[in-house]
Amino acid sequence: MRAPGAPSLAFWGMVGRFPIAMRSIGCLMLISAVTGSLGDAGLVAAAMLVSQGVAAPFLGRLADRHSQRRVLLGACLGHAVGMTLLLLAVGLELPLGMMVAAAVLTGCTSVSFTGFMRARWASFVDQRTLRTAYAMESMLDDTIFLLGPLLVTVLSSSVHPAGGLVACAVLTVTGSVFVALHRRSEPAGAQRPGERPRRAIGVPAVWVLMITYAGMGFLFGAIDVTMIAFAEERSAPGLAGVLLALIAVGSLFAGIAYGAVDWRVSQVTLLVFTTSVLTLSAVPLAFAGSLPVMAVLAVVAGVAVSPALIAGSTLLESVAPKGALSEAFSWLNSFGAMGIASGTAVGGRLADVGTSAHAAWAGAAGGLVALVLSLVGQPVLRAGRPAARPAPDMTAAEH
Template sequence: MHNPYAEIFRVPGTKGFAAAAFIARLPIAMAPIGIVAMLSQTRGEYWLAGAVSATFALTNAFAAPQISRWIDRLGQTSVALPTTIISVLAFAVLLIATRYDWPAWTLFLSAFIAAAMPSMPAMVRARWTEIFRNRPELNTAFAFESVADEMVYIAGASLSVGLSVALFPEAGMLVSTLFLALGMAAFLLQRSSEPKVRAPESANVGSAIALRPVQIITLALIFVGAIFATAEVSAVAITKELGQPTAASLVIGVYAAGSLIVGLIVGALNLKAPKQRLLAMSIAVVALTTLPLLVADTVPLLALAIFASGVAISPTFIMAFGLIERRVPEAMLTEGITWVMTGIGIGMALGAFVAGWVVDNFGAQNGFWVSVAAGTISLLVVLLGQKALAGAGEVELPQAVPQAAE
């Protein structure tokens, strides 16, 4: 029986860089929650732990696209190597500052500098694109990476917290930092699969976020990310309200399982429909499946509704990254992918905040209204942007704003 996933790994080097990329991106999930687990145990102040974690996460969300922009211009090794070294050293300072009770400002400063960590999900997708550009195998490769992202978020957070609780407070962050250093080193040493640096068609090129397709997809996925976070926050609140708090991890796991299974299936299919339509269809399913969450008032019903709500998440990401590959110039691909990843991260942060506020003020069940609203807005964004997303194959490079004459 034909296995499309086996096909993509027959290309020499793909197994190596995919394995290294998985290890190197574990800190995406491990670091934010690891900082909270570490500082909450050593300092006993959750506001401080949350603030330092947010400093890292938000700074990285906005720094990563700029780092990726330089990666497109200079190459993965030339940029990712020094930025990773900076990030690893800053994480090391954060660990030392925690262990030896240094002043709080050192925690914030080291977390801020650690945000120089480059976007591994963008870099590994750029390598797949270099190999399978304009071929159906690229859809399978993107599906594999979406599933890998899901596994990172499931395993990374649990591993980080588990290590900190079972061993010592800094254990989760220590392992996360080692994964970043070793995984990135293994990834960058595989030079044969590194994408070529392509000179832009214009010498005065602006940012990928100036491209209309990148704006539309990033905005749409901000709201999809909000759905993802809202489901987690509301699931924890509802299971606690029902007197079964331990069921929260099971419910959240079911959510990821639904996304993972359907993502693998979609990646194995050679879908012929235009990707902008497939993206709209995926988000329509995401929006529609938020409705049963409003009436899930028992743990079994909640698990079933959450599973249904998760089935279209991975397909949405697969189509979104496929469109970025089609609509963004080759010289700006890594930056374009990183902006979409940034949108997902911003959406998760905002979704968790808004859902938490709704739960506190209007009850656990009403938290899912945030999911309904976010799904509706995301669908409207993609429907209104269909013409731009279906644009011609050639994309005009955005021009940087010229400097005023002295």
């Protein structure tokens, strides 16, 4: 944070991605309040999330080719239009298809702000402090997921049902503009004359990390369901939010500690270690017998979250093509989000037919997938960053 421009980059980056923890809740609260249908609200929110997950890597690719600044400014304009259309469609009670179409437009213009910020830090700081920068980003993410749901709930319930989504639009546009204008952190293209940059999606090491993140995301989603189902089983559904917040608290403090240590082992080893702890920490959740015990275990389960994500982010920076970091981080976040969605769906189904313990075991299974991938993929991950491919010799081709 001593580097010139670092505080403003961190602040506006946090502003820009605050809506990540707010959009779905704001959408659910607004549409259910206007239409009375939670099913319709869930469909619109899902359309927004799925379209965002699909579009984000392509927006990242555009940022690598044409600069983050152009993509951020163009996308935030499109996002404002999409959000306005969504608010109008809901306010005028237009057919569900119109709401879904507006939600898809909103999602397709939502860049992976988390990925863009990590690409900027990789360009802004040197390798010695990069892990610390990623630790700070992870801590800010935890803070966002602690405060974001509270903020959107207060705005939607106490101010106006549309207040949450309006705040999301304002935060997205404001954060995007100020980050785009932060020229010092703008990732520079790594393409040299005579080279054709590789796409991140074509690098085996990136695929290993993407699937590893999907496994971790599955664990996160299943554990979220575990906490909610456990609280309901104890006739205290209101405490589900407390249990989820305790996971974030454990992750927050673990991120502080992890980022402060100058680790002397390789990033691949750190990824294996953190995914091991992450997987093992999910197992005791299946045996919790009371709310106080589950509260302690929730903090323990959160301890490995930030370190695992930081290790994965740091490793991705070292294996992804230098000129494709925005795309690489966008793919990583999209796979993580798909993992969370899958873990939530599977965990919810298992909790319905069984108990919260079944959802916890599903989470441990997702963590096991991440652990196995981090072990099996070690040779690929240790190979390092791929070189750019030579551009075709057009002169020779003409002759």
